[in-house]
Amino acid sequence: MNELDLISGRLLLRPGADEPIACERPMVGAALMRRLTEGRRAALMPELVGSVFTLCAAAQRTCSRLAVGAALGVREGPETIEAERRLVALATAREHLQRFALDLPRLVPRAGVEPDTAWMRDAPVLALPTHGVASTVLASAAAALPGWLERRLFGLPCASWLERWRAAPDAWLAEWAATTAPRHPFARWLDAVRVSAQITLLPCRPLAVLAAGPEGARELAAALAADADFAERPLWQGAPAETGPWTRAARTLDAESLWLRLGARLADLAAIALDEPLAAGALAVAPGEAIGWCEMSRGLLMHWLRLEDGAPHALHALHPDSARVATYRVLAPTEWNFHPEGSLARALAAGRLDADEARLAALTLDPCIRLDIVEQPHA
Numbered sequence: 131m132n133e134l135d136l137i138s139g140r141l142l143l144r145p146g147a148d149e150p151i152a153c154e155r156p157m158v159g160a161a162l163m164r165r166l167t168e169g170r171r172a173a174l175m176p177e178l179v180g181s182v183f184t185l186c187a188a189a190q191r192t193c194s195r196l197a198v199g200a201a202l203g204v205r206e207g208p209e210t211i212e213a214e215r216r217l218v219a220l221a222t223a224r225e226h227l228q229r230f231a232l233d234l235p236r237l238v239p240r241a242g243v244e245p246d247t248a249w250m251r252d253a254p255v256l257a258l259p260t261h262g263v264a265s266t267v268l269a270s271a272a273a274a275l276p277g278w279l280e281r282r283l284f285g286l287p288c289a290s291w292l293e294r295w296r297a298a299p300d301a302w303l304a305e306w307a308a309t310t311a312p313r314h315p316f317a318r319w320l321d322a323v324r325v326s327a328q329i330t331l332l333p334c335r336p337l338a339v340l341a342a343g344p345e346g347a348r349e350l351a352a353a354l355a356a357d358a359d360f361a362e363r364p365l366w367q368g369a370p371a372e373t374g375p376w377t378r379a380a381r382t383l384d385a386e387s388l389w390l391r392l393g394a395r396l397a398d399l400a401a402i403a404l405d406e407p408l409a410a411g412a413l414a415v416a417p418g419e420a421i422g423w424c425e426m427s428r429g430l431l432m433h434w435l436r437l438e439d440g441a442p443h444a445l446h447a448l449h450p451d452s453a454r455v456a457t458y459r460v461l462a463p464t465e466w467n468f469h470p471e472g473s474l475a476r477a478l479a480a481g482r483l484d485a486d487e488a489r490l491a492a493l494t495l496d497p498c499i500r501l502d503i504v505e506q507p508h509a
Contacts, residue, residue, distance in 0.1 A: 138500070139153070139156060139499040140155075141153050141155075141501045143478060143489075143503045143504070144478070144503075144506060145481065145485060145488045147479065149479075150479045151470050153468045153499075155465070157182065158461075158465060159359075159361075160362075160459075163458055163460065164457075166458075167435075167458035168456065169455065171451075171455075172202065173453075175194050175198050175455060175458070176192075176198065177191065177261075179433070183460070186427065187221075187260035188260045189427075190433075192218050196423070197412055197420050197421060200412035200420035201418055201419060202437070203448075212265075214410075215407065216272060217263055218410065218424060218426060220255045220268065220272060220275070220402070221255070222408065222426050224258065225428075226398060227253055230283075231246070231247045231315075232245070235315065237493055238323065240323060241322075243319045244315070249314065249315065250282065252278075252282075254270070254275050254278055272405070283316070284306075285310055285313075288400040288403045289400075291400050295393065295397045295400075299393055300387075300390060303320075303393040303396070304324060307320040307321040320392065323490060326487060330387065330388045332387075333386055333473050334384075334386055334473065335372060336371065336377040337429070337430055344413055347423070350461065351434050354459045355457070360459070361461045363465065363470065370466070370472035372467055372472070373430045373463045373466050374428065374463065376391050376394035377430070380406070380407070408424070408425035409424075410423065418436060420435065427496070428498060429463030429466065431461070432461040433458070435458045437456060438453070463498075464499065467496075
């Protein structure tokens with residue numbers, strides 16, 4: 131593992147091994163989070179977290195700001211909330227496009243399909259900063275996205291594509307990929323992996339914490355508070371769960387195949403272009419303690435924190451200028467989707483996936499760290 135991996139982490143898959151998944155990610159571990167956050171001013175946490183978790187910086191900043199605000203009893207104005215919501219949505223759209231153009235065709239190559247990024251170079255979301263974006267810039271990018279997707283990717287209006295998907299997702303995705311493949315590199319790749327993706331089944335137990343309402347958020351907050359290592363091996367109501375664009379609170383899909391999970395990412399992109407909201411919010415669970423959440427490209431992100439007053443001999447409620455972090459935890463999609471007892475781990479341990487299928491499955495679930503696959507020697 132090189133120096134970068136020591137910081138950001140690595141996902142190691144071993145198809146056929148008794149322990150087939152090793153998710154080594156110091157960034158969410160208790161020891162490193164303690165060194166990064168404890169004793170620091172609460173008001174500085176969103177920028178700190180956003181600078182550390184650079185891959186999904188917009189979502190990380192927003193989730194942190196929601197959690198800190200709830201712990202302090204401070205709520206942003208409606209214009210700020212709307213700008214944050216729109217920035218996370220557009221950043222999610224950018225992440226999806228990068229998967230389609232850069233990651234999937236390059237990391238899961240198929241004969242006759244060359245990676246091609248030219249089609250996405252003028253995407254209106256591509257050059258957006260991760261924070262501090264003027265509302266007019268966000269509005270302009272959001273207004274341009276539907277038409278750009280119609281011209282550059284879908285070949286028909288986003289609303290029409292999404293309507294066909296929701297009526298018959300499996301069949302529509304196959305039809306769209308096959309008919310669009312001659313003129314679009316991502317559709318060509320999708321059509322090339324179709325058979326493998328359709329027959330590779332991973333039972334999906336959705337992370338339904340938002341559907342459970344405030345009690346669901348309280349349950350996870352209590353687990354994070356009680357166990358410093360919970361964020362590295364999280365459980366929902368006693369069992370592993372999965373999160374992704376196919377488990378959105380407002381539009382959960384019964385997606386067991388890799389094929390439907392891949393299609394759900396395209397559908398999520400269309401829904402974002404049509405301004406269908408991604409869930410975000412926060413809940414104060416005790417004085418100075420809160421949990422915040424934000425749906426983003428890889429699934430549901432959650433931040434939990436407990437604050438203390440840094441002012442000497444403080445006698446009053448926490449103040450934004452003096453409140454400091456006592457404990458901070460980040461609960462990210464990667465740790466849910468690559469749980470050592472989760473659906474992918476069980477399939478790998480049973481020997482149901484070869485190295486190529488394991489790579490496609492892992493990249494469909496979309497880890498935010500480097501992926502390595504080690505093939506077991508034949509007996």
